[in-house]
Amino acid sequence: MSNRIQLIELAYGWFLRAANACQTPLLLAVRLYWGWQFWQSGWGKVMNIPRVTEYFTSLGVPAPAFNAHFIAWLEAVGGILLALGLFSRLIALPLTIDMVVAFIVGDREALGAVLSDPDKFYAAAPYTFLFASLLILFFGPGKLSLDSLIVWYRKKRALKSDVAPS
DSSP states (O other): OHHHHHHHHHHHHHHHHHHHHHHHHHHHHHHHHHHHHHHHHHHHHHHTHHHHHHHHHHHTOSSHHHHHHHHHHHHHHHHHHHHHTSSHHHHHHHHHHHHHHIIIIIOHHHHHTTTTOHHHHHHSHHHHHHHHHHHHHHHOSOSSSHHHHHHHHHHHHHHHHHHSOO
16 A cells, blocks of 8 residues: 555656646746737737727726727737736736726626636637736746746845855
């Protein structure tokens, strides 16, 4: 019995190492793809602000012109930051809020169907954007990001200053 438990523990340890090794490339792929998608969506809004303002007005969004500009630039700049992995968690928070509001204001029917008809919820346009934003918000950008590079550089500088004679 003890050998079986040890074998299970060993196999589970290998599984965890393999899963952890896949985390960074997966987060990189999510960031690159969905950063690009956010940028395209935002840039499309930037280039068609009057149409976006009109759509926001039809939905009853307060200050539609301001919000059209704000959301357009949030998605465009946020998409670039997400793809680069720069301020990833910081930008993932407003992007997550953006997608929650998109569900509430623009796709309320799909949001209401989250329990009764989950396929409708998953098929809604904001869903995958929301999911990608939440992934980065909770798991971070991964090791292949500018955020990680900045952390590495700061640690390296801190070590040098600790070692340097006073």
